Amino acid sequence: MATVAHIVAMSVYCLLGAYQFSSALRTRRGWHRTAGRALILAGFIAALSAVWLAVFFGGPSDELAVAMVRLVFALWTIPIGEVDAFGETWLVAAGFVINSVVAESVIRRRSSRRMSRVVRRRAPVL
Template identity: 50%
Template sequence: MLLSALPVLGGLLRLMEGRGDREGELVVASLVAIVSHIVAMSVLCILGAFQFSPALRMWRGWHRTAGRVLIPAGVIAALSSIWLAVFFGGPAAEFPLAMVRLVFAVPMLVFLVLATTAIARRRFVAHGAWMTRAYAIAVSGGTQALVSVLWSIPFGEADAVGEIWVVAAGFAINTLVAEVLIRRRARRRVPATVIRRE
């Protein structure tokens, strides 16, 4: 929940910065994309955290209903992030950062599509794995905030180049943790399968 709350707060701050744009050059399409991204990502991060609760997962009504909200929210969040990166109109120094976000927004969208395909085919294990990967990318903002704090201890406040490394590290850490969790779940299922066969 903490990692989920940090991206939400960051999104709200970004929206406030956009509204107070000194040059007033935010076009309507960009503003719509920013607002859509913040709202959709907030829903995905906060609501998605509860999908990992074993107690709630046992109640299929909750899991299915929440999932029908989460997947569209995730798609909107990913698409808006892609749009903002492709049609980037910010300072030139921030362009590489936008490209880093694009590199992870595209896989997030792909993971959500694969998760939807898997659940439609009743491949529940694959569905859970793809959703875990997508959610890990979604909450990377929280990890990025923690990495930024660690970065500032030896190097001070991150500059444009440092921020690229901080953001990339946050995405990479969450992606790695997601893969570890997925493989750990797979190892837990193997003994149970062997026991049933015996």
Template identity: 45%
Template sequence: MAHIVGMSLYCLLGAFQFSPALRGRRVWHRRTGRVLIPAGMIGALASIALAVFFSGPAEAFALAIVRIVFAVPMLVFLVLATRAIVHHRFDAHAAWMTRAYAIAVTGGTQALVLIVWSIVGGETSIVSETWLVAVGFVINSLVAEGIIRRRVGGRARRVAEPLGQPTSPSAL
């Protein structure tokens, strides 16, 4: 229950935290964040507990390990995001939250990867399912890193450019 409630709240409300319009409303963003970070931590901790106290078939144990391998970093990312916001390091906070959110919403990516695999390769075994779940986590993590780098790169260019100058050669 803790995993379902924590992750559902974190994933649904968390999506709105990335909206520039809502993020600009600092009161809303802060209040929601004070609910979301604990919800995400509860969801990640529950995910770890589910995997640690795994009681399924022995061949599915590797899948439980894959989930631990990504739930632990999600928890760490939430702690680092909290630490960053306490120290008013807003860019670092945004980056850590983006990473944590990418892991949290991997269920949808995993479903898509499993569907594509089933269409192309047929039925999945527990071994292929384990690899495909890991692929979903990796895809989301890579997309998150791309978003973070694009965000940081855009800020660096804006800061480095003199006022009134075009932002790209094509603008000339």
């Protein structure tokens, strides 16, 4: 039952979450807010079912952490080779910098669009 709840909740979360970025759907009256509320519910169900699955159907307690580390660094190890502690530190730092740059550029682009709209809407100064 927990597996089914997790799969359904994550499917809903992924689909609705992707459509939350659509500006055409955000402008529709009430859609964005309703979808956001459904996302909160789906997120809680997915998280709780994931915890249930990890606690009751998981292997040793460190198996999940090891699996996540392997998954994250698999793209690095396939073309380059084994990653030592020093290389892992730099990969995490590089991921942080890349995420920060992308987030900052998105934020600046959106704020510049808003400012250009505000400037266009102002009445001409006489």
